[in-house]
Amino acid sequence: MHASKGDRLVMHSRIVGQPDRVVEVVEVLGADGTPPYRVRAEDGHESIVSPGPDTVVDHRKASAAE
Template identity: 45%
Template sequence: MQATVGDRVLIHGRAVGMAERTGEVVELRGHADDPLLVVRFDDGHEAIISPGTDCEILHVS
């Protein structure tokens, strides 16, 4: 899963009733083959995530 700065991230809820979260990739960290993403979520919260199966990268063109 390749992401670049500016791409959007959609994280699906992992339990019934859990809301989806969306945000923007603001920085890439770690190794090129297994990057960590610094994401600024739409509510203003920032977090470092390692994208998993519940995560979609939406490329901005």
């Protein structure tokens, strides 16, 4: 998995009826775009994640309005 600052991680839910979690990469802590990543959720909460196989990278950059 490779991501850059501004990319989004889509973490697919494993629970029926629970929505996927989408976070924005604010810092890449691994070498050459690899995990771990510092991410920011829609509510502003930041955390460090090492995504699992149920996560995909959305390489579209976040808009300035978000």
